Amino acid sequence: MLPAPMPPLERALTGLLGAQRVFCSRDALLAWECDGFTVHRSRPRAVVLPESTGEVQAVVRLLHMANVPFVPRGAGTCLSGGPTASGDAVVIDLARMRKVLQISTEDLYAVVQPGVVNLDLTAAVRHLGLHYAPDPSSQSVCTIGGNLAENSGGPHCFKYGMTQDHVLGATIVLPDGTLARLGDAAGPRAPHGLDLTALFCGSEGTFAIATEITVRLCRDQESVRTLLAAFASMTAACRTVSDIVAAGLVPAALEILDQATIRAVEASVYRAGYPADAAAVLLVELDGPAVVIAEETAEVREFFRRNGALSIEEASDAAERKRLWKGRKGAFGAMGRLNTDLYVLDGVVPRTRLEEALDGITAIGQKHGVVLTNVFHAGDGNLHPNISFDGRDAQQTARTVAAGREILQLCVDLGGSISGEHGIGSEKLDHVGMMFDAADLDVMARVRAVFNPDGLCNPGKVLPQRGACAEVAKWPQMVARVLDTGERP
């Protein structure tokens, strides 16, 4: 039997990019059915792989003329459903746009295509004594374009700031295919212009598609010390963090893993030698001039001691440091041992309310009968409660989603946020109202419409449509429905 003829749009896309860079078959599209937020799955209409700004423009112009929605995508490591496309949308996958276009060692910036992997950029400048500071846990696979879209953070943003603090400018393809240049190497905002660079950063692919990004590079510090302390209680670990910050120290990173996470890590390929009997471990990284770091290390050790640390480890070389970080960076991967799916939450609370938040999270987990682990950026108060669940079980999924919602409400009630670094995507559409009222959301919608007036660029993300919140609240049912239709294996 002959294959069905290709629809006209898909034929036109193939005409632009060639058959090797356009995917339309149902099987081929499986790889794009979700991101790291596996609760929400949907195969797109097609996937295209452009390699240049011109090709992105050509594809977007074609889709704009055909009134077809499209979704930009990096490595698909997003944890909020941001790059997941509905069945009528075309995914513009930027993974092939992975060139580092320019590096300036004198002015400390790089110009990159959006598909450049975060860690590859640091690898490209390491021999120059430079690095790119934002370091999400997925940095070995996630892309700079995705980081820009989500305003990604990472362990080192306590000292060095989020992606927004490191993006100087971007060339963007607007949803009608025209170009705009925001900022440049000299600064994200001209003295007589608005800071559209900051506004664009974190817009989750709903404004336009960045095709060239200018980022700030940082000089490596003379000395780096990484310490790991084990504690008999989470309270002691959190108090140590408060003591360190209250003393005016600004470590490069302050990370906590709870006992369940430690055990998952130690049972996995990410095993890092963390003390399995500890209730919590605190990872502290200090960087700066050697004379300063020697003093700061002594102070941190004293805070460990005062708060009753069970053990203290200090990395003596790069290999040791890598080992101590291996467990933290691999924590989410290690959760794969606990169940088939992982729901990574991303709430923020004022740092001083961490203990209260963790107690509340434990209670919510018990109430819903879900398996909860905690790994978090303690310095920023950015919690990552992780719920391990079997996504094939509609009841478990429903309990997971309900617990997640309550946890984020708790964060907001404590004066925090529903997302510190993962974004809203489709995951938290129903939660945005916890932080913003109709007037706030209306202003945001008007701002988005300036960039994306027809709503073709990544529709259905970040802002709930008026009166449509209920649709998102049906996730568990949606998952169950998908199961019924055999959409998922």
Next chain:
Amino acid sequence: MSPTPRSTAELQELLRAVRGPVRLLGTGSRQARLPAADGATALSLAGLDRIRRLDAPDQTCSVEPGVRREVLDAELARVGLELPCAGGGSLGGLFASDATGPVTVGGASPRSLLLGLEALLADGTSFRSGARVVKSVAGFDVHKLLVGSQGRLFAATQLHLRLRPRPRSEAWFERARLERDDALRLLATLRALAPAPAALHLLRGPHGFSLAGRLAGRAVHVQATLREHALREHALREGPALASLHLEATAGGEVVAGNVVGSRLPALLAAIPADARFLMHGGGRFEVALASARETDALLAALPALSTQACIVLGEPARRGRGTPLDAGHERLASGLKQTLDPHGIFV
């Protein structure tokens, strides 16, 4: 006398009542640097002057736009914190003008310290953006549009700010009467330090080049850096005069402000008249005082070739804000944002 509301509700009422264009002011310290607003009602936010929240352990605060910089600084000093960006006057004005950017390489600036805000649109509608915590990516960062907007998009009624611990030790230094090449070499050396000085300022005046800066951190680091680079600690705690951040215009003259990357600095210096005063901060923002509109126009015409953006900040009101051409796509978006947030063009 400008109407001076004392609360958000009063401001809202005024905005709903006012007819015609409105010029938002803080303490008025930057009024001379704003473009002309003929016929506009001046509306002072100086009466919104409360520090609404200071959470020292979390290193954040919320302030009304009329809070004066020195008032906040005094409060922060009591709890060992600081707002690590340059600029005086009212906090609302400081953030809305963003007149100096970061004062050192990769340093904090109003854009990096603004966590969120509450604001009023010109029709009195209130809205919020961002959050009070140090990290939040919920919703779009509409609050970042305040930075550099000069109050032409909305009126901020409360700013949520990130703070930092005060350094345990600090020292200002100044090297004066330097030859151009020596000054540029020293500037490049200091900009390359990790960590960079907390502030760096380069001035070209009648007596050659001067370079001033502020080192901050632990005493052991501050003293070692002074020694290593043969820098003498300056006597004044607030730093030498050239750290005052801005140039003044001479009679009939103008001041142009722009952004420049370090590698283009020699070319920029070559493009400006030899007797023009020039000031640059370590983050790349510069100001040059030119003797006439003709000199200004010549410089603005030359700057695109140096990939340098700049505009007139002091001079005849009608000429302020004129600058090098911005990207057409950027202009279209900026004008769309003005249209959507302030469709009747009230804020000027």
